[in-house]
Structure formats: structure tokens, C-alpha cells
Amino acid sequence: MNIEQVKKAKEGDVNEIGNIIQENVQAMYRVAFGILKNEDEIYDAISNTTIIVFEKIASLKKEELFKTWLTRILINECYKIYNQNKKVIYLENCTPESLGNLQYTEKDRLEEQDARNLLKNLSKDLKETVMLYYFEDFSVKEVAKILNIPEGTVKSRLSKARKDLEKILIKNEESERRNLNG
Secondary structure, rough: OOHHHHHHHHOOOOHHHHHHHHHHHHHOOOHHHHHOOOOOHHHHHHHHHHHHHHHHHHHHOOOHEEEEEHHHHHHHHHHHHHHHOOOOOOOOOOOHHOOOOOOOHHHHHHHHHHHHHHOOOOOHHHHHHHHHHOOOOOOHHHHHHHHHOOOOHHHHHHHHHHHHHHHHHHHHHHHHHHHOOO
8 A cells, every 4th residue: 555545545536445445454354353353343343444434535634644544443443343242242253264365374373373362361451552563563653643642651551561471471381381290
């Protein structure tokens, strides 16, 4: 995605909007998965976000901030759905295999599963910050804009998350050693 594509999309080029959304759909899925976990809800959030982008892209002020803008809309949609459905209990777990046409290698699946299992132990705020910074490669400044928090808060959340994850990894390693030694 480049700035020219975004400019064309802002001018009303429907095909260009579709192309930009398509280029970002896997990143959108990962962000939504980090919040929602249910495949139907994830697709609803992505669909709602797509509709909003089509309706409001002309209001985007800075083309270079498109991905940040898109991600903020997606997060807002995810939390709308989450809050509407938080009393619903789902019996199915969403797995990468159930994603249909999204392309993952077996190594990607295993690494992502390991990372997500670790992130389960973090608070919502820490998990959200880590997902955007490490999984989606947003800068501290971009994460701050997306989450509408100061950059210092992003840095402190990342620091706390690293410390918490380190403790979890050490605990897991000790547990594995005990299990191996009988």
C-alpha cells in the first residue's frame, strides 16, 4: 500500500479501497483475533471496519496514517462486538486451520500459537499494546495514536509486558525441567 493508493481511494476509487483493504486483511485478522477469539465475531469486526472505511475514507486527513486509522477503527469495532457478546459462551476455539484462505505455514501456526498462549497471561491493556507493537510492527508513536494514550504509557506497558513474559517463560522452563527430572 502506498500513499498514491490512499489518495485514489480518498477520491472515491472503489477498486482502490478494496485493494487497500485486501492488502491489510491478514493484519486486521490478527488484531481482531487478539481481542475477540471467535471467528464469526472477527469477520463481523472486519466487515464493519470495511464498511466504515468505504464511508469515511474521504475524511482521512493524512494519507500516510491510513493503517493507523484503519487499525483504530477495527479495534473500536472489536470492542463494540466484545461488549455486546461478553456474556455469550462459545464452545468452539478458533484455530488458524479454520481461517480458510489465509495462508499460514506450519511453523507460523506453531509460533503464533506459542506467542498467543503466552499473551493469554497478560492484562487486556498489555496484550493490546504488545500485539500492535510486536505483531503488527507499529511504532510506539503509532500505538499511542491507535490506543489514544501517551507514548510514555506505551513504553511502560511494553516494559511491564516484557517483564511479565520473562517471569512466565522462566516459570514454564522450571516446570518443564521438573517434569523431565521426574
